[in-house]
Amino acid sequence: MTDYQEISKGDILIVDDIPENLELLFQILTEQNYEVRRVLSGHQALKITEIDPPDLMLLDIKMPEIDGYEVCRQLKSHKNTQHIPVIFLSALNETFDKVKAFQVGGVDYITKPFNIPEVLARVENQLQLIKTKKRLEEKNQKLLSINQQLELQKQELEIVNKELEAFNHRVCHDIRNELAIIQGFSQVLLENGYHNKTEKSQEALTYIISAGKLIEQIIKDLSRLTYINSQQLDFQIVDLSSIAHNIINTLEKSTLHRVIDWKIRENLSVYGDPNLFYIALDNLLSNAYKYTATSDNVEIEFGSLDNINGADNQQIFYIKDNGVGFDMEKVEKIFAPFVRLHSNSDFEGTGIGLATVQKIIHLHGGKIWCEGEVNRGATFYFQLPNKELMDNG
Ligand SMILES: Nc1ncnc2c1ncn2[C@@H]1O[C@H](COP(=O)(O)OP(=O)(O)OP(=O)(O)O)[C@@H](O)[C@H]1O
Ligand SMILES: [Mg+2]
Known part of the structure; x- marks a missing residue:
């Protein structure tokens, strides 16, 4: 966070065609350490928000050329500016259509002449909402990345599990097969008399030796893979x-x-x-x-x-x-x-x-x-x- 961000409580754009109103709000808000920008027309407001969007906009309704409702509608229709909260400013003696104000995307309104504590409370309220929203978005991001990590871990565990299944099969099935060969041919040797070098006993010995070798190889391979899994x-x-x-x-x-x-x-x-x-x-x-x-x-x-x-x-x-x-x-x-x-x-x-x-x-x-x-x-x-x-x- 920059020094500026730490000091400033928020960046507010005021849009009003009456300079006195601008000046008054500017005074009230800068005294409270808000960063305040001012423009006199809806066109200027739209241009500025496109280049450098503020955190919050205070927007007069009745302005020449393009009124506040239209400015708000245009803001809400652009991806880069639709997130900016708009508080409408309306004079008590003006006809103010609250329903329309909310329909075009306004979040609140302040009536003129301004009641200073009310202005500050409404502005602060909106900026707090933005901060809470940002915090939630950050938390959401963190949760998303934790979720992704968990997903990766899950995939790794699935691979390890598959390996374990394969080992299990290998150990239980294949080693047992080889042991059966060793047992079977040892029996043949016993029955034929292992001191008699008959063709049958020679053959039995060859099978026994090769089954023994295979078991040895399987155990060697398994321990090599276990060694790799446990390595730092x-x-x-x-x-x-x-x-x-x-x-x-x-x-x-x-x-x-x-x-x-x-x-x-x-x-x-x-x-x-x-x-x-x-x-x-x-x-x-x-x-x-x-x-x-x-x-x-x-x-x-x-x-x-x-x-x-x-x-x-x-x-x-x-x-x-x-x-x-x-x-x-x-x-x-x-x-x-x-x-x-x-x-x-x-x-x-x-x-x-x-x-x-x-x-x-x-x-x-x-x-x-x-x-x-x-x-x-x-x-x-x-x-x-x-x-x-x-x-x-
Ligand atoms: N260079 C190669 N040329 C042709 N086939 C290969 C080659 N390398 C591996 N393969 C094939 O891939 C299979 C798996 O290879 P892998 O090295 O995992 O096992 P292996 O060589 O059969 O036994 P070992 O566990 O003793 O290495 C082999 O059985 C073989 O069919
Ligand atoms: Mg190989």
Whole structure:
């Protein structure tokens, strides 16, 4: 609030074609610390209100050219001026149509000759009403924004709830299935004599081991996602390019025979949590690595598109491969936990990787999306808010 606003109790425009009336009201009101402007005609009043609307208008009815009723009617028909309360001024000896005064939008009237306490009481009353209205509007605004926040929280809770449901299903259903396999084949082993290396017992052992591995993987994935949910973000500049190189080294060691043309753009960095970005890139690059395993002349690229939309100056990062790709018609749920577009017999996995990546990007206030084509590869994009926005937000 400016000093002026603190001192002035309100900005009032008086409109009267008789200078003495103007002068008198001006005196009364300025003495009470109101900011007062005066004009002698309806035309001037309309012009002034358009440029700089007052808080309140005292408007004479009987004026040449354009009378008070008409001035009021015009004020009320314009968006910028319709909120200004109008108190009509009328002389006792004039014919004053009160019904018409209220019909055209007046809120009160004062009769001449002026009774000073009455003038002040009526003016103060209107200005108080304006203040109360403003306070209510502000409260309303606050409630609206609280409501919006609650709505956002509700949406987040719904997402978390869906994840929990998926976990529940995963834990109860899938782990139980794998345990049944372990139990069943252990029984086979027991019945066949596990020291006899028959084909049947060999097969049973393979099933037991792979079921055990899957359970281990599920538990690992679940704990990774829980870890992300419980993390306090440790914001700093993160060198994504060097993280990518580390991940690639580890991937290349895992299968020696693969030849991949890696195209890593250097010096790509973001402002975020380094551990979480390691996990995100690990998932995206591991996917690119995994879903190119059956392709020839494999190229995997990590790069960025600069200022694609100009205005917000945000970089878009992408990981692109030329592997098996996927059908865009099925892309809708690709980021949901445990959703897989390829079968386990073609490519192993639990379907939690992209849900994890999405969670990390969302935690940083960013967005992620992808495109793909069957047998022509896939590209995953992510975009993050500017560092300044994160600092302020
Ligand atoms: N680069 C890619 N190319 C083709 N399909 C992909 C690619 N990345 C992901 N997908 C598809 O999206 C699905 C979900 O990916 P996500 O990483 O979540 O799970 P996953 O790789 O199957 O298992 P994991 O949890 O072990 O990562 C995959 O099953 C696959 O069908
Ligand atoms: Mg994956």
